[in-house]
Amino acid sequence: KAGVTQTPRYLIKTRGQQVTLSCSPISGHRSVSWYQQTPGQGLQFLFEYFSETQRNKGNFPGRFSGRQFSNSRSEMNVSTLELGDSALYLCASSFTGGGDTEAFFGQGTRLTVV
Amino acid sequence: GENVGLHLPTLSVQEGDNSIINCAYSNSASDYFIWYKQESGKGPQFIIDIRSNMDKRQGQRVTVLLNKTVKHLSLQIAATQPGDSAVYFCAENYGGSQGNLIFGKGTKLSVKP
Numbered sequence: 764k765a766g767v768t769q770t771p772r773y774l775i776k777t778r779g780q781q782v783t784l785s786c787s788p789i790s791g792h793r794s795v796s797w798y799q800q801t802p803g804q805g806l807q808f809l810f811e812y813f814s815e816t817q818r819n820k821g822n823f824p825g826r827f828s829g830r831q832f833s834n835s836r837s838e839m840n841v842s843t844l845e846l847g848d849s850a851l852y853l854c855a856s857s858f859t860g861g862g863d864t865e866a867f868f869g870q871g872t873r874l875t876v877v
Numbered sequence: 878g879e880n881v882g883l884h885l886p887t888l889s890v891q892e893g894d895n896s897i898i899n900c901a902y903s904n905s906a907s908d909y910f911i912w913y914k915q916e917s918g919k920g921p922q923f924i925i926d927i928r929s930n931m932d933k934r935q936g937q938r939v940t941v942l943l944n945k946t947v948k949h950l951s952l953q954i955a956a957t958q959p960g961d962s963a964v965y966f967c968a969e970n971y972g973g974s975q976g977n978l979i980f981g982k983g984t985k986l987s988v989k990p
Contacts, residue, residue, distance in 0.1 A: 767920070796978075806921070806966065806980035853920050866978075868913075868920030 765790065767856050767869035775875045781842040784872045788835050788856030794818075795837040796866065797829060800851040809852075812837050813859075844876045885964060887985045896954040898984045900967035905948060907969035907979075912941060912952045915983070916963045924952070924965075954986075962988045 768787040776782050788795050796819075797809040808821040812831035829839040835856075841848055851873050855866035890896045902910065908929040913921035927934045927941045927950075934941050940953040950967050967981045 798980075805982045806968075808978060855920075865911075865923050865926070868922065870918070870920050 767854060767867050769852075769854055769869035769872050771872060772870065773873045773875075775877060776844050778844055778846060778876055780844050781840060782844060782874060783838055783840045784852055784854075784874070786837045786839075786854035786856075786869060788837070788854075789867055792856035792858050792867075793835055794857045794859060794866075795831060795835065796855045796857075797837070797839050798853045798855065799823070800853055800871070801849075806853070809839065841874075846876050849874060849876045885983050885985045887987060889987045889989060890957050892957060892959060892988055892990050894957055896952075896957045896961070896986060896988075898952045898954075898965050898986065900950040900952075900981050900984075902948050902950055902967065902969040902981070903979065904969060904971045905945075907971040909970040910941070910943060910950050911968045911970070911978075912939075912950075913966045913968060913980075914961075914963045915966065921966060957986075957988050959988045959990055962986055 767789055770785045786795055794813045796811040798806050799809055800806045809823055809827055810817055810829050811819040815831045826842045831837045851871045853868050853871045855868045857864045857866040911926045912924040914924050915921045925936045925939050925941050927943050932943050938955045942951045954961055964983045964985050966983045968978050970978045
């Protein structure tokens with residue numbers, strides 16, 4: 764079956780702009796989690812959606828938001844971009860999103876803010 | 878490819894040797910641990926997991942050891958191959974949901990042919 768698909772793979776944006784990233788989970792998976800990966804901070808949890816509801820949220824400012832659609836596809840949005848938002852954004856899907864279930868990651872979207 | 882960590886600890890091993898990657902976790906309440914492998918340009922890939930009621934678990938060519946006394950986790954890779962070259966992350970979970978998954982900084986494994 765198809766894996767987790769993230770689009771686009773690469774993005775370049777200007778400070779102050781906003782960006783929307785997309786994640787299509789594995790068919791049948793209802794949980795989608797988003798992570799930010801940077802060389803300095805490593806992998807940090809942004810938020811998790813399950814059945815169109817945000818179930819968990821990490822410690823990121825309100826400029827970072829997300830949503831999930833009825834087909835479990837998810838989008839995350841970053842408004843008023845800052846240089847420090849440059850990172851690899853990863854999404855992971857799992858069947859239930861429980862902490863002891865395997866999560867499958869996409870290849871990520873590399874966001875560069877200039 | 879992606880450079881996921883500019884200052885990662887690096888382990889360099891000869892092809893065919895065994896590799897041991899170590900990880901210190903932070904929360905004594907963590908009850909589930911996972912090792913991920915991340916190759917350049919790809920997302921993390923699940924390798925093996927272990928629950929806190931176990932101290933050892935074996936997979937195909939990989940073994941995870943858990944020492945709760947000192948909050949230490951290790952990943953052993955037998956007969957390391959060039960395809961094992963990647964960044965390896967440990968992750969701990971203490972809250973029962975994806976939101977409480979804390980990742981380590983990672984170790985870069987480099988396999989010399």
